[in-house]
Amino acid sequence: MKKRQEKAANLRFKSKIPEKQARLIGFIIVLPVFFFLFYKIFAYVDRNTVSAQQFVDLQQGKIPHAGFRRAHAKGSCITGVFESNGALSTYTSATVLQTGTHPFVGRFSISGNDPSAPDLQSPVRSLALSMSDSGNSQNSEWRMAMNTPPVMPVATPEAFYAQLTAMAPDPETKQANPQRIQQFFKDHPETSAFLDWKQSYVPSNSFAAETYHSINAFYLLNKEGDKRAFRWRLEPSSAEQFPELDTAKPDALQAQLIEILSTGDIRFNFLVTLAEATDDENNPTILWPPERTSISAGQIVIQRHAEQGMCQDRNFDPLVLPQGVEPSADPILRARSAAYAESFRRRASDVLFEGGR
Amino acid sequence: MTERKAIKYYPTRSRLLHWSMAILIISMLLVGLSMVKSLAVWQPVALSLHKSFGVLLLLLLVIRLVNKYLTPRPRLPKKMPDLQKRVARLSHFTLYAAMLLMPLSGWLMQSADGRSVNVFGWFTLPQLLDANIKAYAIFRELHAWIAWLLILTIALHVLGALYHGLIRQDRVLASMLYSKKPKG
Numbered sequence: 001m002k003k004r005q006e007k008a009a010n011l012r013f014k015s016k017i018p019e020k021q022a023r024l025i026g027f028i029i030v031l032p033v034f035f036f037l038f039y040k041i042f043a044y045v046d047r048n049t050v051s052a053q054q055f056v057d058l059q060q061g062k063i064p065h066a067g068f069r070r071a072h073a074k075g076s077c078i079t080g081v082f083e084s085n086g087a088l089s090t091y092t093s094a095t096v097l098q099t100g101t102h103p104f105v106g107r108f109s110i111s112g113n114d115p116s117a118p119d120l121q122s123p124v125r126s127l128a129l130s131m132s133d134s135g136n137s138q139n140s141e142w143r144m145a146m147n148t149p150p151v152m153p154v155a156t157p158e159a160f161y162a163q164l165t166a167m168a169p170d171p172e173t174k175q176a177n178p179q180r181i182q183q184f185f186k187d188h189p190e191t192s193a194f195l196d197w198k199q200s201y202v203p204s205n206s207f208a209a210e211t212y213h214s215i216n217a218f219y220l221l222n223k224e225g226d227k228r229a230f231r232w233r234l235e236p237s238s239a240e241q242f243p244e245l246d247t248a249k250p251d252a253l254q255a256q257l258i259e260i261l262s263t264g265d266i267r268f269n270f271l272v273t274l275a276e277a278t279d280d281e282n283n284p285t286i287l288w289p290p291e292r293t294s295i296s297a298g299q300i301v302i303q304r305h306a307e308q309g310m311c312q313d314r315n316f317d318p319l320v321l322p323q324g325v326e327p328s329a330d331p332i333l334r335a336r337s338a339a340y341a342e343s344f345r346r347r348a349s350d351v352l353f354e355g356g357r
Numbered sequence: 358m359t360e361r362k363a364i365k366y367y368p369t370r371s372r373l374l375h376w377s378m379a380i381l382i383i384s385m386l387l388v389g390l391s392m393v394k395s396l397a398v399w400q401p402v403a404l405s406l407h408k409s410f411g412v413l414l415l416l417l418l419v420i421r422l423v424n425k426y427l428t429p430r431p432r433l434p435k436k437m438p439d440l441q442k443r444v445a446r447l448s449h450f451t452l453y454a455a456m457l458l459m460p461l462s463g464w465l466m467q468s469a470d471g472r473s474v475n476v477f478g479w480f481t482l483p484q485l486l487d488a489n490i491k492a493y494a495i496f497r498e499l500h501a502w503i504a505w506l507l508i509l510t511i512a513l514h515v516l517g518a519l520y521h522g523l524i525r526q527d528r529v530l531a532s533m534l535y536s537k538k539p540k541g
Binding site: 023024026027030031034035038041042045046049050051052053055130138139141157312313314315319320327329331334335337338339341342344345347348349351352353 | 387390391392393394395396397398399400401404470471472473475481483488489490491493494495497498512515516519520523524526
């Protein structure tokens with residue numbers, strides 16, 4: 001024991017670095033070591049992942065359309081009310097799902113980053129809503145961003161990024177490369193439900209005649225703390241025929257939407273599908289069996305076409321949920337929020353500095 | 358000011374406030390920088406904790422400012438060059454300003470996106486303004502710029518502390534580490 005102490009003392013004594021220099025080295029080295037450590041932690045957390053910035057870079061394309069949403073750039077703003085029938089009141093404490101008439105601002109859009117793209121060439125149509133209860137009480141807001149496909153092609157943001165990359169125009173030919181797309185779907189068998197839907201899907205002649213799906217699953221939560229996974233869809237329920245589409249117009253769907261709303265409402269049935277124990281709420285690539293109970297929660301009544309400005313300030317982040325609705329652990333759903341935030345940040349910056357619309 | 362008794366070491370409550378906030382702030386900066394990039398499943402959880410801890414830090418700052426006003430604090434060594442004293446004062450002012458502006462800009466940017474800030478599921482802060490994309494741009498970018506300013510100032514602060522502790526070997530670093538003169 002004593003020997004060891006002597007040895008240690010000797011070692012310290014024999015150190016060639018004088019104390020003053022040791023202190024100087026300490027002074028110089030501590031901060032860089034910390035920064036290096038933090039950098040390494042970051043690199044470790046980020047390994048094998050796609051960042052929100054990379055994602056939005058890909059979505060917006062080489063030359064972003066300043067002031068527009070980086071995805072679903074082209075759309076029309078609307079307002080209306082949700083006539084909730086309270087049918088889900090035993091499942092959830094969300095005030096917008098209790099009996100009442102709850103106002104919303106919303107937006108019909110087509111997919112893609114081009115704000116002047118022809119309406120009828122887009123493969124996906126969307127409806128986003130931001131709804132609060134009639135008293136506009138705290139934690140009552142529900143933002144929804146719904147698409148025509150009932151399922152996602154892939155289950156993770158990384159696979160989704162790979163899909164967008166595969167579908168992007170080839171830098172040389174400026175055209176999508178069908179071989180690359182085919183290869184992607186071959187490598188991703190989880191896309192089968194989506195491909196089946198795509199095969200059978202025939203685009204309707206109106207925004208008002210599409211069915212819009214929640215894409216991901218969420219939970220309904222009641223006061224007793226019971227949780228039930230669910231998906232929802234809006235099914236068209238307007239009885240009347242819609243005016244003819246002027247298919248030559250790039251704004252065909254928008255023009256028709258304005259025409260319909262100038263004379264009447266557009267109605268959708270808000271249908272909620274409850275999951276059973278065997279359904280995986282965290283996988284958006286799988287359709288739940290058709291025999292699952294669907295409950296009508298009420299009618300979405302779209303009443304007016306609104307100025308773009310009403311939607312400009314809004315980020316339809318699907319993770320803004322009312323008390324009584326919670327997100328599932330679906331990786332796509334969790335990723336949407338951060339990607340929407342990055343897109344909103346870029347658009348907001350455009351609007352502030354360039355006065356974009 | 359003149360009535361304050363000169364002391365050599367910070368009292369325990371001051372050191373507790375300093376170090377707990379230091380740990381929280383550095384964690385907040387690291388979480389903040391990674392969560393704005395991440396598409397991972399934990400991102401929304403991190404975001405909600407970031408907001409809650411941001412409010413907690415704002416409360417701690419208020420307590421700290423009251424404590425700062427009431428508590429005597431050690432003087433800087435008399436022999437320190439004037440320039441260094443000025444840098445010390447300016448960097449401390451910047452730290453306090455950033456500690457105030459970080460949570461405020463965060464709260465304001467949430468408000469400008471039409472969101473309220475919920476604190477650990479206990480209560481919800483009111484929205485400070487109506488949804489407004491230009492206001493969002495201002496506060497969102499401010500939140501990021503002040504974060505980087507804070508990171509640089511903390512680096513300077515640590516460098517200063519090490520300079521006092523290792524090079525000058527005066528009592529400045531020790532005054533935030535110990536309650537009295539350490540043995541040996």
